[in-house]
Amino acid sequence: MQPLIDIIKLLGKETLVPKGSSRTTFLLAPVIGLASVILVSTLLWMNNIWTDKTFLGDLIVVLYLLTIPSICIIVGGFASRNPLASLGASREMKLILSYELPFVLAVLVPVIKSNFSLRLGEIVAVQAQNGVILGSLSGILAFIVLIMCMQAKLALVPFDIPEAETEIIGGPLIEYSGTGLAIYRLTKNMLLFVLPFFLMILLMGGLRFDGIHLLFGILKYVGVVALITVIRNTNPRVRIDQAMRFFWGPMTLLAAVAVVLALFGQ
Amino acid sequence: MARTIIPIGPYHPLQEEPSFFTLTVEGERVVAVDVELGYNHRGIEKLSERKTFDQSTFLVERICGICSTSHPFAYTRAVEDIISLEVPQRAKYIRTIIAEGERIHSHLLWLGLAGHFLGYNTVYMWAWKLREEVLDAMEVLSGNRNNYAMFKPGGVRRDIKASDIPGVIKKIDSIIPTLVMLKKAVMDDPVLGARTKGIGILTKEDAINYAALGPTSRASGVARDVRKDCPYGAYDRVNWEMIVTQNGDVFDKLVVRVLETFESVKIIKHCLLNLPNGEIDAKIKNIPPGEGIGHIEAPRGEAFHYVRSDGTNRPVRHKMRAPTFMNLPTYKATVIGQTISDATIIFAAIDPCYSCTERMTVRNTKGKKLYNGEDLIRLSQEKTAKIKSKLGVK
Numbered sequence: 289m290q291p292l293i294d295i296i297k298l299l300g301k302e303t304l305v306p307k308g309s310s311r312t313t314f315l316l317a318p319v320i321g322l323a324s325v326i327l328v329s330t331l332l333w334m335n336n337i338w339t340d341k342t343f344l345g346d347l348i349v350v351l352y353l354l355t356i357p358s359i360c361i362i363v364g365g366f367a368s369r370n371p372l373a374s375l376g377a378s379r380e381m382k383l384i385l386s387y388e389l390p391f392v393l394a395v396l397v398p399v400i401k402s403n404f405s406l407r408l409g410e411i412v413a414v415q416a417q418n419g420v421i422l423g424s425l426s427g428i429l430a431f432i433v434l435i436m437c438m439q440a441k442l443a444l445v446p447f448d449i450p451e452a453e454t455e456i457i458g459g460p461l462i463e464y465s466g467t468g469l470a471i472y473r474l475t476k477n478m479l480l481f482v483l484p485f486f487l488m489i490l491l492m493g494g495l496r497f498d499g500i501h502l503l504f505g506i507l508k509y510v511g512v513v514a515l516i517t518v519i520r521n522t523n524p525r526v527r528i529d530q531a532m533r534f535f536w537g538p539m540t541l542l543a544a545v546a547v548v549l550a551l552f553g554q
Numbered sequence: 555m556a557r558t559i560i561p562i563g564p565y566h567p568l569q570e571e572p573s574f575f576t577l578t579v580e581g582e583r584v585v586a587v588d589v590e591l592g593y594n595h596r597g598i599e600k601l602s603e604r605k606t607f608d609q610s611t612f613l614v615e616r617i618c619g620i621c622s623t624s625h626p627f628a629y630t631r632a633v634e635d636i637i638s639l640e641v642p643q644r645a646k647y648i649r650t651i652i653a654e655g656e657r658i659h660s661h662l663l664w665l666g667l668a669g670h671f672l673g674y675n676t677v678y679m680w681a682w683k684l685r686e687e688v689l690d691a692m693e694v695l696s697g698n699r700n701n702y703a704m705f706k707p708g709g710v711r712r713d714i715k716a717s718d719i720p721g722v723i724k725k726i727d728s729i730i731p732t733l734v735m736l737k738k739a740v741m742d743d744p745v746l747g748a749r750t751k752g753i754g755i756l757t758k759e760d761a762i763n764y765a766a767l768g769p770t771s772r773a774s775g776v777a778r779d780v781r782k783d784c785p786y787g788a789y790d791r792v793n794w795e796m797i798v799t800q801n802g803d804v805f806d807k808l809v810v811r812v813l814e815t816f817e818s819v820k821i822i823k824h825c826l827l828n829l830p831n832g833e834i835d836a837k838i839k840n841i842p843p844g845e846g847i848g849h850i851e852a853p854r855g856e857a858f859h860y861v862r863s864d865g866t867n868r869p870v871r872h873k874m875r876a877p878t879f880m881n882l883p884t885y886k887a888t889v890i891g892q893t894i895s896d897a898t899i900i901f902a903a904i905d906p907c908y909s910c911t912e913r914m915t916v917r918n919t920k921g922k923k924l925y926n927g928e929d930l931i932r933l934s935q936e937k938t939a940k941i942k943s944k945l946g947v948k
Binding site: 374448452 | 558559560566567568582669670671672673674675676677743745746748749893894895896898
């Protein structure tokens with residue numbers, strides 16, 4: 289309950305705008321970030337409730353929308369005109385550049401597996417018939433890559449480099465207070481649901497509402513979140529250059545191998 | 555490339571105490587570093603001159619919350635140096651036990667904080683949980699978890715009961731398995747290695763030139779330890795090893811501290827098992843005029859005290875130097891050229907203790923630092939001249 293209480297409390301606090309900052313951009317950035325996460329959330333729920341009522345290419349839309357919160361953090365950080373925030377924003381930028389390539393490559397695996405379908409609903413439907421993609425070798429590799437990329441997207445240790453509290457005191461969020469900060473917190477907490485949910489849809493058959501499958505769905509989500517938490521608690525924070533090397537090197541390679549394997553039907 | 559100034563402090567999540575670092579950076583790379591102290595000056599040297607020799611022990615105990623034994627230990631040795639007094643054997647052993655217990659909990663505290671600074675909160679929690687066991691043992695021995703109040707010029711204030719010893723040994727032994735696990739977790743973790751190996755290297759030459767002390771120097775291959783070089787307490791009667799590593803990076807400083815904890819456990823156990831019988835206090839009657847020095851190896855390095863007596867019951871001059879004072883300038887050699895991410899852990903690697911290091915800084919009302927030592931002497935001379943001319947003396 290504490291995150292919820294924090295957000296409610298923050299909503300009632302005064303919003304301070306630093307002198308010399310770009311006021312509109314500074315205040316608008318968190319709102320746009322939250323809006324895009326809400327949109328993603330809606331799309332994902334739609335896909336699970338009415339698998340046939342989705343539109344072609346919604347996977348691409350979701351991929352785009354998922355980068356917007358990170359971009360909003362960058363924009364907000366630069367708009368606040370604080371050296372630490374700019375530093376954090378530039379780190380976030382480097383991080384996006386490093387993890388997006390393996391992320392998209394890994395997302396290609398379920399696309400290939402479901403006969404080149406770009407509809408999330410179809411990916412779920414295919415898995416309901418043929419079993420989950422995670423059961424194949426390429427699925428496992430894609431899962432590893434996606435978990436790592438999610439860790440970076442969520443800005444959790446070892447990839448909490450943009451916010452690194454003990455180094456740059458929260459980075460882009462340093463000047464935010466009151467409602468702005470509450471919205472950022474809310475965005476982050478929603479991402480903690482949306483991203484594992486997205487992963488479930490892509491590789492683990494999504495959430496189904498018939499009988500025992502609902503329980504399985506919840507267990508899948510809890511399992512993914514537990515995995516994220518374990519990674520977070522058993523690693524120190526890496527440096528930004530190490531993170532970039534990690535994503536461009538082993539992770540991209542792993543994702544490429546997964547795509548090739550998927551093409552060969554593994 | 556544009557240069558930006560990144561402030562770390564006066565209040566920053568990295569530090570528990572106020573101190574101010576300005577990092578001049580080009581992109582992420584640090585090109586210059588400056589340290590400003592003076593946020594927490596308490597004038598302890600002056601306060602000590604107004605207290606009796608006995609009272610000063612309690613005062614210096616409060617210089618630092620973590621090395622609350624180092625300063626009384628060094629101070630009492632300085633006072634005993636004035637009268638060339640040999641402390642009873644039993645008191646020496648008890649002093650050693652308390653000092654080593656403090657070293658264990660101080661190193662564990664640092665290890666936890668280092669983990670926290672790297673975002674590795676599991677190490678933080680484990681190390682601090684383990685530290686609790688040590689604090690419990692210290693409570694059995696001294697009645698206090700910290701600020702033990704065990705020292706007095708001439709001996710110790712409180713004896714160790716024979717009935718307490720088995721329990722304390724059991725407690726100390728119980729931390730070993732967790733300590734071994736922690737050592738493995740810290741020394742074999744590849745990600746932690748990537749963050750600490752080759753970072754913030756203090757070369758042997760720099761360590762000697764900056765006169766670095768304690769684990770900071772021993773990690774750079776300088777075998778310097780007061781406990782070996784100039785044995786005091788019971789250190790010459792115990793078989794223990796000085797841990798010296800060669801690389802001088804953050805990882806080596808970490809290794810030195812972790813391995814020293816094991817040595818401290820060894821020393822405590824030996825002292826507890828071989829505690830000699832006899833007096834615990836030499837019962838000093840009065841302190842003759844004279845001067846004395848006392849130095850001991852605190853967890854962070856050598857703590858040094860100088861005391862001058864004029865035959866009254868108060869010291870007329872009491873000068874103290876904490877190890878961080880010597881270790882802080884090594885930042886010039888270690889931080890420059892590194893990235894900001896690494897700078898924070900390099901700052902933390904010397905285990906800085908600012909409240910012990912505090913020196914007075916004088917600022918004018920606009921917040922600009924104006925006066926250094928020479929300025930203050932000049933100001934004082936000007937004022938004397940003014941008063942003289944007012945009184946008409948030459």
